[in-house]
Amino acid sequence: MKNTRKENKKMNKKEQAMLSIAREIVFLEVGERIPSIIEYSQKYNISVGLIQKALMSLQEEGALEIERRGVLGSYIKKINNEILMEKSVFGSLVGVMPLPYSKRYEGLATGIKNNFENYKVNFYFAYMSGSEVRLNLLRKGIYDFAIVSRLAYEIEKEKCDDIEVIFGFGEKSYVSRHVLLKAAGIGKIRKIGVDKNSEDQKYMTRECITSKDCEYIEINYNETLKLLKNNIVDAIIWNYDEIEEKQIKIDYEELPNKEVLNKANEAVLVIKKQNQMLRKLTEKIINVEYIGEIQKKVLENKMLPAY
Numbered sequence: 001m002k003n004t005r006k007e008n009k010k011m012n013k014k015e016q017a018m019l020s021i022a023r024e025i026v027f028l029e030v031g032e033r034i035p036s037i038i039e040y041s042q043k044y045n046i047s048v049g050l051i052q053k054a055l056m057s058l059q060e061e062g063a064l065e066i067e068r069r070g071v072l073g074s075y076i077k078k079i080n081n082e083i084l085m086e087k088s089v090f091g092s093l094v095g096v097m098p099l100p101y102s103k104r105y106e107g108l109a110t111g112i113k114n115n116f117e118n119y120k121v122n123f124y125f126a127y128m129s130g131s132e133v134r135l136n137l138l139r140k141g142i143y144d145f146a147i148v149s150r151l152a153y154e155i156e157k158e159k160c161d162d163i164e165v166i167f168g169f170g171e172k173s174y175v176s177r178h179v180l181l182k183a184a185g186i187g188k189i190r191k192i193g194v195d196k197n198s199e200d201q202k203y204m205t206r207e208c209i210t211s212k213d214c215e216y217i218e219i220n221y222n223e224t225l226k227l228l229k230n231n232i233v234d235a236i237i238w239n240y241d242e243i244e245e246k247q248i249k250i251d252y253e254e255l256p257n258k259e260v261l262n263k264a265n266e267a268v269l270v271i272k273k274q275n276q277m278l279r280k281l282t283e284k285i286i287n288v289e290y291i292g293e294i295q296k297k298v299l300e301n302k303m304l305p306a307y
Contacts, residue, residue, distance in 0.1 A: 017046045017054035022087035025064060025076070027280045033073050034066070063087060081284070085119045092122040093278075095269075096134045097147035099127045102241040106305035107298030108147070108173060108267055111291030113307045119285050125307055129221060130197030132156065135163065138270065144278055145271045149174045151263035152200040153270055166282050167269045170292060174267035175239045178204060182235045182251040183228045193219040193227060193236035200264050205237050207260045225250070 021040060028034065035043070040051045058064055065078035093116060100106045109125055116123035126143065128134060131152035138146040139162060148156075153165055182189070192209050195201040196218040205216065217233055227233045228250070243250065255261060269286070271278050297303035 013046055013050050014053055014057070017044065017050045018057060018087060020044045020046075021051070021054055022058065022063065022084050025058075025079070026081065026084040026088050027284055028076055028079070030076050030079055033075050036073060058084075058087065061087075082118075082120050085121060085285075092124060093144045094124045094126060095145045095147065096126045096128060096137060096143040098134075099129050100305075100307065102175070102239065102245060103299050103305070104173075104175060104241050104295065106307065107295030108169065108291070109307035110298055110303070110305045111294030112147075112269075112286075114294060115287055115291055116285060121281075121285065130195075132199050133197055135270065138163065138272060141272075144275070145269055145282070147267055147269060149200050149264045150266045150268045151203060151260060152198070153268050154263065155199045155203055162273055163270050164273050164279075165268045165270055166279060167286050167288055169267040169269075169288055169295075171262065172265050173292065173295065175241055175265050176244075177240050178237050178255060178261055178264060179240045179243070179252040180208070180235050180255055181224065181228060181238045181243075182253065183231050183233070184251060186231075186234045186251075189214060189234045191215050191217055191232075191234045193217055193224065193233040195219060195221040197221065201237060204255075204260060204264055207258060208237065208255050209235075 017040075020043075025034060037048055037051045037055070040046070041048045044051075055066070059066060061083060062080050063083040064076060064080065067075045067077040069075060095112070097109060098105055100109050113123055113125065131148040134143075134146040134148060135152070135156045137143055139160075145166075150165070150168060153163070157163060189209070189211070190213060192205055192214050194205050194216050198221060201221070219227055219233065219236070224236050224238060225248070228236065237255065238252075240252075242248070243252065269282065271282070294303065298305050
């Protein structure tokens with residue numbers, strides 16, 4: 001999460017107290033106990049008086065309402081996540097996902113962006129092809145989270161167990177299905193294209209095309225149609241959504257029904273395991289059902305994508 005100017009500028013003690021308390025309470029729910037004023041004071045090394053003022057200010061601004069239960073302590077009676085999120089100043093979140101060349105991707109990007117912005121979180125998407133590339137940049141800390149297929153995540157997790165899925169967006173949230181594109185007039189398939197930047201496409205190809213007579217040829221996914229047209233490869237596993245939306249005239253055949261294809265069709269949100277603050281934040285904010293509804297509206301042309 002990138003710092004904002006507001007957080008970088010010098011804060012007075014009261015503002016620091018409000019920021020610290022808001023960042024704790026934003027992860028709580030109605031009915032949960034909050035620390036005592038003395039506990040907050042000791043934890044953040046801020047005077048009791050300033051902690052009291054900070055809590056009063058948060059209540060006056062409508063961020064929360066506290067119910068005091070005597071010796072049992074203080075509990076959250078009401079909470080306004082939007083105000084707390086604004087007071088928490090978490091900074092800007094940057095996610096990375098595939099290039100939005102299909103309505104399905106556009107719908108997913110729109111749903112996620114809207115979901116974060118509903119909570120007043122500054123949010124930006126970067127777009128690039130290649131699941132391996134996106135996850136490597138996530139690991140390097142360039143991005144806060146990455147959107148990939150469940151299959152790509154599982155392949156990368158096997159290499160290094162330093163990433164985790166926070167949310168899965170359900171069946172066909174990534175692509176509707178994959179099919180085998182074929183060059184015109186091809187009888188027996190011998191040369192199969194595999195995307196050098198896509199771990200899940202490579203894996204699907206090896207799982208679904210098992211003939212020993214086939215030669216695997218590394219390709220750039222964006223050049224698929226040109227490679228087929230020029231008979232450089234005989235066939236390539238591809239996202240059907242793009243064929244349908246662009247009304248591409250090309251021979252293709254359905255792939256066998258395998259679990260690996262179902263995993264390749266589901267989008268997941270992945271973070272670094274060590275980023276527990278982001279885990280808490282996304283668990284508080286992300287509404288999978290809401291994002292799915294937005295994606296569906298975009299797919300059905302009932303809503304314009306905006307990401």
